[in-house]
Amino acid sequence: MMKLLLAATLLTTLLADTALAEFWGSSSSNRYHFKRCQWTQKIRKEYLVRFDTADQAVKAGYLPCEKCRPPLTERRAPGQQQGPSR
DSSP states (O other), rough: OOHHHHHHHHHHHHHHHHOOOOEEEETTSSSSETTTTTTGSOOOOGGGEEESHHHHHHHTOOOTTTTTOOOSSSSOOOOOOOOOOO
C-alpha cells in the first residue's frame, strides 16, 4: 500500500512539473532546462531566456538539456488541436 501511495505521489509530481512547467535557456547557448535544473541556476540573469512551453523553446532553435531532460515537445490529449500556426 505504501509503495502504491509513493508511486502515485511521484507520478503526480512529475506530471504537474511538466504540465505547468516553464523552461529556461541562455541566449549564449542552445539548450533549454527545467527551472530546477542545476544548469539553469548557473545562467547569468542578463542571458536568461524564458519559455512558457517546450514547443516555444524548440521553435526558437533550442535543444533539451541532457541533465534535466525537459520534454522535446508538449504532449497533447487525443483530439486536442494545436493553436493556429503563423
